[in-house]
Amino acid sequence: MESTLYFGGLLIKSIAFLGPKGTFTHEVASFLGENLFSYCSIPSVLKAVENGECDLGVVPIENSIEGPVGITLDLLVHSKLYIQGEIVLPISHNLITKRDCEIHDIKYVYSHPQALAQCQSYLENRGLKPLFTLSTAAAVKLVVERNDSAAIGTLKAAQLYDLNILDKNIQDTDNNKTRFIILSKDFGLKSENNKTSILFETYQDSPGELYHILGFFANNNINLTKIESRPSKEGLGKYIFFLDFEGHKNDKVVKDILDKTRTKTSIMKVLGSYPSL
């Protein structure tokens, strides 16, 4: 049965997401449709959309505690896809074990490094040893056969493997949210409230130039909602900046700012305009 959901005016046929099943990205992709395809890495999600295997791709881009997802930002530098939308998901971590396990049986806790980092105090206070896996879902799958280990993962993953939730909301802070982006080959149409994402690399004297570029936005009262630096991989102290701001690429004031920004940068790329949350 083919899904007939629409997103940004497009009929959604198929959605690639960062798997395996039971991850937070799976949860987000489920909001968009039913025709979901799991891919094992962020680069392979982007590739699936680029080569037409899927119509949309869903990947995480930043977490309010851990910061940016470096590989997503790095891939956007060279990708031909556009950001069509964003979804922010509150992250709640659960301690998951086999049905017959109790807390005093547990010595090891498996999960993705970022999930372990977000539950560090909880683990330290209970003397539990963290061990890395490639995803939270992989961790949950692994504890199906362990009596001395728990996994940190989603409710969805616990259901998938018929496991027990030993403890809920074990993250260190309650401000834990992850922002996911929805990627497609098409540039987003203008809606009522828009947001635009760009990246750029300044010439030599990077931070001084950044000041001038931020001035283009400040002087036009365009509010920035995000600024992030990533190493440009050309040496320490050289950065690519990622900016999100209010407005659509086709708004006159935005067009003017982008034209001025181009004169101050060696690389400037519009990553997408999409409805702001």
Added chain:
Amino acid sequence: MESTLYFGGLLIKSIAFLGPKGTFTHEVASFLGENLFSYCSIPSVLKAVENGECDLGVVPIENSIEGPVGITLDLLVHSKLYIQGEIVLPISHNLITKRDCEIHDIKYVYSHPQALAQCQSYLENRGLKPLFTLSTAAAVKLVVERNDSAAIGTLKAAQLYDLNILDKNIQDTDNNKTRFIILSKDFGLKSENNKTSILFETYQDSPGELYHILGFFANNNINLTKIESRPSKEGLGKYIFFLDFEGHKNDKVVKDILDKTRTKTSIMKVLGSYPSL
């Protein structure tokens, strides 16, 4: 035998570093003295200096490919230690195995997630499966008993366990450098060429305020050598900014800029002034 090395005018008695032995941080700590103490995490290195167990602490702060070491930046927000100096180390990764292993025996490659990420193309091209460990040194220790696995690690670690270097310089790019900081309880004395590191959090409208603060530096011709954003953990779009710039905290022009910056920020902290490389 007690070491009698001096660093920044201080007699160095003992140095805490992020272990285990055989890591890049161990290599950097060795440049500073012989009285070295290995700690199992970045927070425990800082604690060892704070409570007087050691005189100096050495931890990584950023890598030219992977970006900032998030936990180091996050700890600096609340730590009472000062940056006394920095060391930049070119990172060279090696494929390490048991003495009798050859490349066609290898299916799995163990290492720290950052080291694996830095050798991603090398591993993908050879169909080798990456597996996470807590440090490059832990990976090297692990392959002592494996016939189907290699580790990515330092030459020092290979020597330590009498293992074979199957391949050298396997990292994807040659611009791979890590910056380490040296922490102490004392603020750095003024030397010929100085650098100062600060962090701050702006009021509500964060990116607009950043523009004004960068202006204080630009208008005084103070060159910024680094700008980095970290989530403030109070929600998406809220940041703490880390700036490095030329000059010492006690220079008149720097003092004036810092006073102005204080008026625009809810938190402002001088992390240290130290000799610039």
